Amino acid sequence: MEFGFGPEDEAFRGEARAWLAARLAGDPVAGRDWERELGNAGWIGLGWDEAGYGNRTAPLTQQVVWAEEYARAKAPTRSGHIGENLLAPTLIAHGTADQKTRFLPPVARGEELWCQGYSEPGAGSDLAGVRTTAVRDTGSYRVTGQKIWTSLAREADWCFVLVRTQPESTRHHGLSFLLVPMDQPGRIEVRPIRQLTGTSEFNEVFFDGALARAEHVVGGEGNGWRVAMSLLGYERGVSTLAQQIGFAAELRRVVETAVATGAAADPVVRDRLVRQWAELRTMRWNALRTLGSSGGAGDAGDTGDAGAPSVAKLLWGGWHRRLGELAVQVRGAGAAVGPAAWSAAAPYELDAFQHLFLFSRADTIYGGSDEIQRTIIAERVLGLPREPKG
Structure with missing residues (x-):
């Protein structure tokens, strides 16, 4: 198409x-x-x-x-x-x-906000290791466990949570996709996570018998893995193109800084800048090709290309991390120095390039680490032997 x-x-x-x-x-x-x-x-x-x-x-x-x-x-x-x-x-x-x-x-209508309850301390990229449980109690479920790296948890009205509804189940079996209201004082606790950047976009969420209605299981009890994997396909759909617009603006600022500081005179730096530009263009055409072949669903399952979301994640995660490294390189020694306004009360007044460098260190980890993405491609696309599960 x-x-x-x-x-x-x-x-x-x-x-x-x-x-x-x-x-x-x-x-x-x-x-x-x-x-x-x-x-x-x-x-x-x-x-x-x-x-x-x-x-x-x-x-x-x-x-x-x-x-x-x-x-x-x-x-x-x-x-x-x-x-x-x-x-x-x-x-x-x-x-x-x-x-x-x-x-x-x-x-x-923009009236209700949501957060995602997938990752856990022992089940991040390896999502099949989820241990948070949901026990049926007449017309409800009681959810108990911990989620981590939960964006917008402090603002959200609802959380879609991947839970284990069959106690003896293992791996991707016995999981359910459950919609849980967040306004449950005493049953749900949200704790911000302070990051390298000094900010707290992510949170830990603790569920202590939190209630969710039985009719709010999506896809049926025990089918959570299929629903969760479908959602990850949407995560890497149209929104990736908007992400690339932001990447292009960041790259433009890095190029301008390289010219202003004289770093662009270094042939190695020039080569890295050109590579960043060329790889960004490649990401755009890959995203358009994938969307065109899927008819817009954003779900690789529609095309039979189970590796498309993983390829996209590998492309942008590594690219953005390298851009962060390049940003501080073209700044020179000044990139390691904080602004004069730093104080004990506000020690993390980072400039844009410092924030880019520190935050992008996590790009190859969150949303499914590079190791997990390569395993998916190896097993589901290339047909290589599956990795033994301990």
């Missing part, structure tokens, strides 16, 4: 660009207020394959256009992207009619 933009897509681009420019010229908003504005204007849920949930119809090309224009406009960081881009397509594919009716409209 050829992936290209036609006249209708360019007209849509003009509409999106004009709305973003007009809105961002006014008073700044963020968080829930911004999500509601996006929802009221019909910008959430583009292309959902279900009618009546408050979203406008848009083909794949226009979904890409919106993601790119949003990134170019440097619009506020989304608080609702987990609900819109991960939960919603998963519900559309695997949810019941009642689940769709209950949860999709609030996401489309």
Whole structure:
């Protein structure tokens, strides 16, 4: 399938660009207020394959256009992207009619925020090692366990949690995909995780008998692994193209700094800069090729290409980490020095390049480590012998 933009897509681009420019010229908003504005204007849920949930119809090309224009406009960081881009397509594919009716409209209106309960201290990239349990109690489940690296856990109203509902089960058997309300004082505790950057985007979440309704199991009890893997395909869909717009802006600043500091005169540095540019272009065409062949679902299962999400993760994770290293290299010795405003009260006032370097160290780990991605490609695509499980 050829992936290209036609006249209708360019007209849509003009509409999106004009709305973003007009809105961002006014008073700044963020968080829930911004999500509601996006929802009221019909910008959430583009292309959902279900009618009546408050979203406008848009083909794949226009979904890409919106993601790119949003990134170019440097619009506020989304608080609702987990609900819109991960939960919603998963519900559309695997949810019941009642689940769709209950949860999709609030996401489309920007009224309910979500977080993802996948990783655990002993089950990060190896997601099949999940130990958090959900025990059936008449019309509910009681959830007990710990999740980690949970983005937006402090703000979220709901969490979709991968839990073990069959006590004697192992690995990917006996897992369920459960929707859990976060407002349960005494049963759910959220603890921020302080990172190398000094910020706390991630959290630990502790469940101590937290309640979830039985009808909020997505895909049926025991089918959690299939649902969870489907969701990971959506995670690496259209949104990756918007991510690349941000990458391009970071690369441009690194190039400008290399010229300003004289680092670009070094042929080795020039070679690295050109490689970064060429690899970024390769990532874009790979993403467009994958989306074009999937018809926009973002799920590699639609194309038979089980390795597509893993290839995408390997490409951008390593690329971004190398960009962080290059950013501090072109800055020179000054990259190791903090600003004069540092103090004991605020010791982590990092500049953009320092933050890029430190945060990108984790890019090849979170979202599935490089080792796990290579194993998936080896086993599911190349047909190599499976790695022994201890």
